[in-house]
Amino acid sequence: MIKTVKVEDSVGLKLAHDITEIRPGEFKGPAFRQGHTVCDEDVCRLQRLGKNQLYVIDLEEDEIHENEAAAILAGALAGEGITWENNPREGKIDLYAADNGLLKVDVPALTAFNLVDEVMCATLRNHLPVKKGEKVAATRAIPLIMKRAAIERAAAISSQNGGVLSVKLLRQAQVGLIITGNEVYHGLIEDRFAPILAGKVEALGSQVTAVEFLPDDAEAIARTIRRHLSQGCDFLLLSGGMSVDPDDVTRHAIRQSGATEIYYGSAVLPGAMFLVAYLGEVPLLGVPACALHHPVTVLDLVLPRILAGEHIGKKELALLGHGGLCRDCPECSYPHCPFGKGI
Numbered sequence: 001m002i003k004t005v006k007v008e009d010s011v012g013l014k015l016a017h018d019i020t021e022i023r024p025g026e027f028k029g030p031a032f033r034q035g036h037t038v039c040d041e042d043v044c045r046l047q048r049l050g051k052n053q054l055y056v057i058d059l060e061e062d063e064i065h066e067n068e069a070a071a072i073l074a075g076a077l078a079g080e081g082i083t084w085e086n087n088p089r090e091g092k093i094d095l096y097a098a099d100n101g102l103l104k105v106d107v108p109a110l111t112a113f114n115l116v117d118e119v120m121c122a123t124l125r126n127h128l129p130v131k132k133g134e135k136v137a138a139t140r141a142i143p144l145i146m147k148r149a150a151i152e153r154a155a156a157i158s159s160q161n162g163g164v165l166s167v168k169l170l171r172q173a174q175v176g177l178i179i180t181g182n183e184v185y186h187g188l189i190e191d192r193f194a195p196i197l198a199g200k201v202e203a204l205g206s207q208v209t210a211v212e213f214l215p216d217d218a219e220a221i222a223r224t225i226r227r228h229l230s231q232g233c234d235f236l237l238l239s240g241g242m243s244v245d246p247d248d249v250t251r252h253a254i255r256q257s258g259a260t261e262i263y264y265g266s267a268v269l270p271g272a273m274f275l276v277a278y279l280g281e282v283p284l285l286g287v288p289a290c291a292l293h294h295p296v297t298v299l300d301l302v303l304p305r306i307l308a309g310e311h312i313g314k315k316e317l318a319l320l321g322h323g324g325l326c327r328d329c330p331e332c333s334y335p336h337c338p339f340g341k342g343i
Helices: 040-048 066-077 108-114 148-159 194-204 218-230 250-257 298-307 316-317
Strands: 004-006 021-023 026-031 053-057 063-065 080-084 092-097 101-105 119-123 134-142 146-149 165-167 174-180 207-214 235-239 261-263 275-279 283-288
Touching: 021 063, 026 101, 053 316, 063 066, 063 148, 066 092, 066 119, 066 134, 066 146, 066 148, 080 165, 101 298, 108 119, 108 148, 119 148, 134 165, 146 148, 174 194, 174 218, 194 207, 194 235, 194 298, 207 218, 218 235, 218 250, 250 261, 250 275, 250 283
Parallel strands: 174 207, 174 235, 235 283
Antiparallel strands: 004 053, 021 026, 063 146, 080 092, 092 134, 101 165, 119 134, 261 275, 275 283
16 A cells, blocks of 8 residues: 655655656766665655655565565576676666676566566566676566555566576687688688687687688598597687588588588578588588678577587577567677567
8 A cells, every 4th residue: 555645744654655856968877775764855845856745654574575576586587697686776777697608588488577567677688608706687667556466476487497597608619710712721821710600619719629721622621620639629720621612512512521410501691501411410510601701600690609609500690580680780780689689
């Protein structure tokens, strides 16, 4: 039950909720926090904030305050690798990445959660690499007072599979690079693939332990794949030779090397001629030439997911199509752009 009290008669009362102050372009936040005891000097400020009356709350047994509700929701939403503090502001709690890693969002569970009346949760997109301490979601109970049953229902939905949100650690792979192409191998052009691929690998915490340059010779490429694996590489990136030209043999060499699971083609531009294969448990990625000319391609969408332990197959490559069209902006702002956000 909520009762109203005139501001001028509220001295000595404890505030039932945060009082928000907005100064356009300068500040938005609580001017007074829940539980603050109103004193004489507060009255004028509250009136300037447009508060002519305050509320006194007497909760029924089946009711819950927004701050208690927010804490229950945050605890249910947070899975492995997610942290939060029970310090709601204006009925809202933020959730953060506890480690560097890949954000995982159970999208169907999030949708079911948001279908419950009077609760909400907004998140960053699924499969986004995040840094420790980065805000990844926020939740709140929308009204000041609501029925406890609705909060319990939303919490039950969230916690069914260990939480809606989690951050998966990226493994530190030992990566081998195989750069193919007669032009580079014979020194006709300078290679630019190796530094680009190495930069992407190292930015995600893995290490390049072998680099080899080879001509367009399927048998030589296949032998080198097997040798890199025998020398301890547990992840291979191969560049060049991924198109449909007769002398582009890299994908055929991957099959020759013994790979039994090969998926050629992704629903992403740039990156349609991308290849994912597995030789036993070792992933092999065939990177098309677009990675030389575009700062972000399908590789940037797939690489962190594989390092987080996901198995990428035909279905996963097909699902990349929603949001998989790069807008080729003059200045790339990825990941602060639509690219990849449909996945």
